[in-house]
Amino acid sequence: MSSAPPGSSSLPPATGTPRQPGVRPTLALLALLVGIIAGIGAAVFRGLIGLFHNLFFFGHFAIEYDTLKHTLESPWGIGVVAVPVIGALLVAFLVQTFAPEAKGHGVPEVIDAIYYKRGVIRPQVALIKSLASSISIGSGGAIGREGPIIQIGATFGSVLAQWTRLPEWQRLVLIACGAGGGIAATFNTPIGGILFATEIMLVEISARTLIPVMIATGAASFVGRLFFGNHASFIIPPMTLHAATSSSFRVFLAYAMLGLVMGLLGMLYTRSVYAFEDFFDRIPGNYYTRHALGMLIVGVMMYLLMRHLGHYYIEGVGYATIQDILDGHLTVTWILLALVLLKLVAVSLTLGSGASGGIFSPALFMGATLGAGLVNLGHGFLPGLEVSPVGGAVIGMACMVAAGTGAAVTAVVMIFEMTRDYNVIIPLIIAVSLAYAVRHLLIADDLYTLKLSRRGRRLPRAVESNLYLMRGALELIQAPFLRLDADAHLGALRERLTSRRTLPHVVLVRDGQPTGIITSDVLATALAADDDQTALGRYADPHYTLLNEHTQIIDLVSRLRGAGTRIAVLAPGDPPTTAADAVVGIVSWDDVMEHANLPGDLRGAAPS
Template identity: 45%
Template sequence: MNLLVMCLLSLAIGTIGGLGAWLFRLLIGVLHNLFFLGEWSLSYDANAHTAANPWGAGIILVPVIGALMVAWLVKTFAPEAKGHGVPEVIDAIHYKRGIIRPIVAVIKSLASAICIGSGGSVGREGPIIQIGSAFGATLGEIINVPARQQVTLVAAGAAAGIAATFNAPLGGVVFAIELLLISINVRTLLPVALATITATYIGRALLGVYPAFNIEPLQVNQFELNSPGMLLLLIPFGVVMGLASVAFIKGIYWTEDQFEKMPGGDLVRHASGMLVAGILFYIMWRSTGRYYLEGIGYASIMDVLTRELTNPAFLLLLCVLKLFVTFLTLGSGGSGGVFSPALFMGATLGSAFAHFANQMLPGVEIDPVTFALAGMAAGVGASTGAMITAAVMLQEMTDDNNVMMPIIVTTIVACTVRKLLCPASIYTLKLLRRGRIVPEGLQAALDDARHVEDVMEKNYQIVAEHAAIGPYAGVTIQAHEGQVVRVFHPFGTGEIQSSASPDKGETFVRLGPKTPLVEAMREMQQAEASCAVVFSHADSDRVDDIAGVITWRELGVYLTRWSELL
């Protein structure tokens, strides 16, 4: 399909992304007001604290009611809607040819809105990413685009969703580049960029033009000129954020494992987890007059950024409790994103670190807001592996260029620490637990830039169909009347049957010499084939058209060589 049609499809995806972000926020607001205030209202400001509820101690049951609804929806209609969403999108791109069921968008919207509205400690970004991706995938299936373009439309939908949610168009594009796109070129970037611009424009028209956190800009001289010591302190703070990110990643999946061991079904597990969360909400409300821990947590983040919360001990307590409630929400079966909890973790830890440092190092003039913003970027970047996305998005979310230097220093250190202690990110670890291996960084783009003709083995022999094959023979192709019948190779488990033997199924794939390497690996894995025969014409099965053979051995050698260069 030509680039013009792809761009038109991207405009449609961006439109849905912007409208979807707006409708999703409205749905959260309606449900939040019903659950916590007992009133029907569209008015909801996530950056402001929730007013006192009319339920008293009954507020403990609000998250439980929401949990029962979420667990039933997810189990009945779309298990893919469980969790934080982005791993499912990555899985669809790398292992399902960009196919996402349309029902996922509907159920993810409802389940996540109910989870957040009833107090679940998750973010809005994961659901809208999955919603946008599902629409992109559905549109691609309707138009019947090739697999490579289908993946681009999925990435465009995800980027549009995140751009509209955070009012961060560049952040959306970079997110797609860092985590979703298999190859990066004009044909992939242009559709993604158009989708994010369209979604951001519609989002601003419906949600306002202000940044997500509308705060006073930092004073650049504070940390760049007058206080160079502050920059040096960002290094140990980056170590702290790296350790916190490791705890965040492993804590979610450890909690998930514990709930899986519990007796009872999904409804019982999720309800029991949210019952504990409800008790914490009530204790916090009785103790402080505010919930602090429920929902996406932006109100508490604003308290940090506007310097209303200054007690370092209380900030640390909030960080620990927020992470614990997030573990309960996602580990027990909730639905929602991880960006917001990571932002909360970074803001509270950053401010607490700065206040402690001011007490220990009088005269250094350490700004808590600077460290809070740096911690927010480091929390997102280190836990998700999207380091550049985190830096760009924090700049867009605050509309302040002065945050870039502390953000970069802290995020680099935090990502390094996290990578050393926990090689998988919060997204890829979920896939690894399923046995799914996802390439990182430029690995995918380099593989996609190579074709099977660059890797295939040309040393093979062709024999008659019933010819005997010795135990030490190399790659051997059996033929009948000029057509490939079977393939043997010493690196497999034995005989590899072709479509000419339908009783045993097709267990090798046909490829053309210009087939991208990533697509070749994907086809071989989906067909559960241990080899592929490369024909000069991809639709041929003639012996005369054979150009070479690929086995997983050749692929393994090739990937090992590239990994040494990356």
């Protein structure tokens, strides 16, 4: 430990308790306002959906629309096929003309604004999102209303913060307030709203951020109850999950199997939406023609379902089908399993072709239908199984929300709030955990983050302290690397990689000095695309920063940004030796972002 130089005075020891940042009264009041607006916004948005639904399907103006009851057959007959097409053309006009951010399911745009736009969301997004999503859902699009409500509430929070000139951290808190308030008002799940904001939106977990979110979700729930009543979104019969009190190994095994299968469906759901988006992008034409084509197919599916099964089933939020399952009215196994596939295709067509709506409701729909269907199949193999189809549907809904959105804790608590039955907790924890784990094992991104990953937007995987920034780079990041001659070809590298499970960084060496670095991500592209005779020098980056082997992450980031490079070469000595055989580690910018759990831009321009 170093001592103070002669003649210098030491600081007196600190006395008292350090002042902790608390909740700002102004922020608390604004959070209350955001919660109230989120609750009112949820009610207005539901009214718009009812208005457009009645106008498109029956030709009259009314806002009454009970989503727990099936839509009656439209008087248009086969002409109902054109209803989603007309809605698609209107949506394309609104989105393309006024707010491209309103396209899709909304939540990724909010997350993007939080991490890459300093929480700034344009005010027109709320209006256009309200109109476009209500038209999409009202005209039969197989999507949900929760995503739009989240984006609408978040937009109001951002705009209010901009108007009042709040600092960035408070702006981000109000965005989370709007998002959590939207969920709370929609499902009458205030705790679920808090957890959704915490798991998906908040970049800081502390009293100064959580208390405003709690205020907002409480206010939104209160306002929502004034409009919708004090009941959950679904009427779930009592004692639905009475088997959860059983300690039977077969019961817990059944819940575990249900969670595993739901994880597979969550992966398919995630990939399907963006696979259809890529498919429609490749079709000749423009936004109007592509979206109209996708919704024409959805319209045909709706019409055929009405003709052969008596209901439109896949149109809109699909809550009537879920309620049928919970009431025990929809029990035919093949219909349940067919509806899973049809809803998956319909939501992928709707969102992939360019609609504006959410992914939450379709997840609930598919979770309920598959859960009930699998339990029916289980009874065929194990006649004495103490799990009801209704219980399977309830567990399935939570599993699909967790697997699809990545909000696992939110899913458990929301279903608990809906059922108000403590017996649900154990099966929920088992099934939801496994569903989330399987989906994450098969694809790291969920429906929210995959859209951003496809844009090259890297997001933190957790909310945590800055402890890792103080770790030594080599202590935290142990990326493998190997040295090769600068004149080597890809074939020689392939031979060296046969015994390796992970791709290393490669240091190219000439005359004992590094001439360039090939990072593992560049290497993966090269191995997949080129033949063995390609020179490795083609892929090497000659620009790197030479640092001491004990450099901390925070200093490494600063040096990389200052030098405008993406690669650090670590070696002993001060200054570090330049000899290639002295290199003890290679750290790329992507290594830092992954291991230190940092956003790709660190609130600024990343090295290029």
